[in-house]
Amino acid sequence: MGDISDGMCVRCGGEADDGMGGMCDKCRAIPAISVAKVRLAFLSEGIDVADPAIEGAQYDMLIRDPDMGWRSVQVKTAYNGWVNTCRPNSTGRKPYHKDRVDYIAVVDGYAIYLLPLSCCNNGGRMKMEDIRNDPKVRHHGAER
DSSP: OGGGGTOTTTTTTTTTTTSSTOOHHHHHHHHHHHHHHHHHHHHHEEEEOOOSSTTTSSSEEEEEEEETTTEEEEEEEBBBEEEOEEEETTTTEOOOOOOSSSSEEEEEEEEEEEEEEEGOOOSEEEHHHHHHOTHHHHHHHEEO
16 A cells, blocks of 8 residues: 555555545545444443543543453444554554553444453554454454
């Protein structure tokens, strides 16, 4: 795929519109759609969901874990069998901090996987195959 400077969307290879992150409008909407999918899946299972307590938080939502109380969740979207488990910053990608994010929720098509942050490797990318087979990962939404 291209980079920001060549006018191609870094995700799908189509034409990036105005240089805002190097993505086309369709791909730029994917994170918001993934957050909505995760929110709906949790709510449909009777899990309480809340917006971040502060603007600019490193997580997308809070969920009430029946055993542990409110926990922060960062939503990520799988793409081509992989998911980035780090947050972007001006110098590349930086791992989420355990004091700020408790879980990573990965949207893979219709399936949602909830990973404790401790399951995420520090390399920043994980194979969906590894996520699906990890016994510490909780599955939500459609069948695997």
